[in-house]
Amino acid sequence: MATRVLQRLGNGLSPARTGVRVQARLLLVSRGLSASTNRNGEDSWFRSLFVRKVDPRKDAHSHLLAKGETSNLYKIQFHNVKPECLDAYNKLCEEVLPSIHADAHYPCELVGTWNTWYGEQDQAVHLWRYRGGYPALTEVMSKLRKNKEFMEYRNERGKMLLSRRNQLLLEFSFWNEPKPREGPNIYELRSYQLRPGTMIEWGNYWARAIRYRQANQEAVAGFFSQIGSLYMVHHLWAYKDLQSREDTRNAAWQQDGWDECVYYTVPLIQHMESRIMIPLSVSPLQ
Structure with missing residues (x-):
């Protein structure tokens, strides 16, 4: 088959272009030489005949999936606290974070702040919203560096932490925007590490499944x-409690279409994690 393909490629070319190189390739294929260098070279050349065409993309997935009517940017922070310091850490956060949230000088809002209950232990999770996107984030960070109270808070907080990390996020267009909520509630943060290149596919399925x-x-x-x-x-x-969570999740399986969403999205996931979280007293999400 390889010989026929090579011959067809040579039929429409001038002798100068078909020449010794094509003849040499035909000899290599027809004789079935087993030297690894030649075999690898032939395999690579033969595969190049069937390169798939890449469909052109006209926009980033962030523009396709995010809310177009807003320019909100979110930051989620994960702080792993020394177990003996968790109470002091919570008290410090309750003293400082609401003042930043309430100050119109800072274009940011505290969406929620929690401690993990089940999942990774002795962990605090903070979610911030920056209305105005990256410029708002830059403005807030610049102003906080000049805020003496905040810098003292950061120094004191650093003594209580084992590690910390954060992510900048956009909200899916088909999800609710997080708004203050009365309690008492428990919160579940389900985090999914997707296979690269599957975000659009995930969004397409969940845009239907969220209902x-x-x-x-x-x-x-x-x-x-x-x-x-x-x-x-x-x-x-x-959820109101863990039993309410169980009942609500089980009820979803009784609706036609939910099983299809699960079936098609599970293969997109590389890793997933669930945290059950309890809000701090100052959290807008209670």
Whole structure:
């Protein structure tokens, strides 16, 4: 077969272009030489005949999946706290974070702040919203460096932490925008590490599937990462308690179409994690 392909390629070319090189390739293929260098070269050349065409993309997936009517940017922070310092850490956060949230000088809002209950232990999770996108984030960071109270908070906080990390996120267009919520509630943060290149596919399935999870108002927010760990998705849910969570999730399976969403999205996932979180007293999401 390889010989026929090579012959067809040579038929429409001038002798100068078909020449010794094509004849040499025909001899190599027809004689079936087994030397690894020649075999690798032939395999690579033969595969190049069947290169798939890449469909052109006209826009980044962030523009296709994010809310177009807003320019909100979110930051999620994960702080791993020394176990003996968790109470002091929470007290410090409750003293400082609300003042930043309430100050119109800073174009940012504290969406929610929690401690993990089940999942990674002794961990604090903070979610911030920057209305105005990256310029708002830059403005806030610049102003906070000049805020003496905040810098003292950062120094004191640093003594209590084992590690910390953050991500910058955009919200999916088909999810609810997170709004203050009365409690008491527990919150579940489900985090998915997707296979690279599958974010659009994930969004297409969940744009239809989210309607199956709205009956009890449990859907709080959905995000995908822009900076930090990439191809990360976070879904935030609220429940009255663990039994309510169990009942609500089981009820989704009774609706036609939910099983299809699960079936098609599970293969897109490389890793997933669930955190059950309890809000701090100052969290707008209670």
